[in-house]
Amino acid sequence: MMFVQFTMLTLLLENQIPFIVLEGIFECTISKFDQTAILIDVIHAVLEHVNPFKENKLKRTFSSNTTRHHHHNHHILSLLHQCYEYQDAKSSEFSNSRFPSAVELDRAGVSFKRARDTEWPLVMEVKLRRFPYFSFSWGKPTLIMPELDINDFTELVLRNLIAYEQFSANVTQYITSYAMAMDMLIDTQEDIAKLVESKVLVNHIG
Known part of the structure; x- marks a missing residue:
């Protein structure tokens, strides 16, 4: 139950903190008990747990090096968003006309x-x-x-990812x-x- 509550809190847009701060907290807590633990692996396990598209495993689009070099722009929600990015995506606009149900x-x-x-x-x-x-x-x-896997996390994950897209510059929606x-x-x-x-x-x- 505590893990569920922790996961939900880490995905809220208002709770996002820079990756460099997460590294500091990680080194002062988990690393002291398990020196083999890697922060990125822990984050990826959490994100995989809440991934609403279970049929597709989250791609490892980030690493310790990429987050360390861009720590001011990275947090847990942005890392999850990276997992859904597509290199060959093409921009398009929705028609104002009604679409069939x-x-x-x-x-x-x-x-x-x-x-x-x-x-x-x-x-x-x-x-x-x-x-x-x-x-x-x-x-x-x-x-x-x-x-789409509908579970206790689905609405929270999608809502906060949408909010992240709406309030972030240069982020594909x-x-x-x-x-x-x-x-x-x-x-x-x-x-x-x-x-x-x-x-x-x-x-x-x-």
Whole structure:
């Protein structure tokens, strides 16, 4: 229970402190009892525990050296955000026109499938089944989406990542874009049920 409370506190935007301060605290506490412990490994274990996209393991996009050289810009929330960055991401704008909900897309013949082994954990793309030996597509389209694990941490993690994106300069708004896309897809409980049925949403809150 204490670990859960500690994890939730470390992810709040208002609780973020520079990495150099975390290193000082770590050296005065955990390092004294376990000299083999490494701060980055401890942080990564915590972040993996609260990662709402369980199907995709968090990539180690940071190391002790990178955080040490940029300690004024790094904290736990920024390190988590780095795990969702995509090198080849392209900027886009959402249309002001209404986007169909999950149920409406299903009625139109679109199926939903959770993404597996993707380079980017937040990938959303439409795929058409191609007919063998021919160049044309066949069958109904499939919307590939990340599997979102709904647990005690999910709302807190997403809300604070969005807040971090909104109040940080030169930070790509990956999580904000994902949240907007999900908001378009979900209008009713039926939309949620459809995504749960498709295993795009996984509920672990009872």
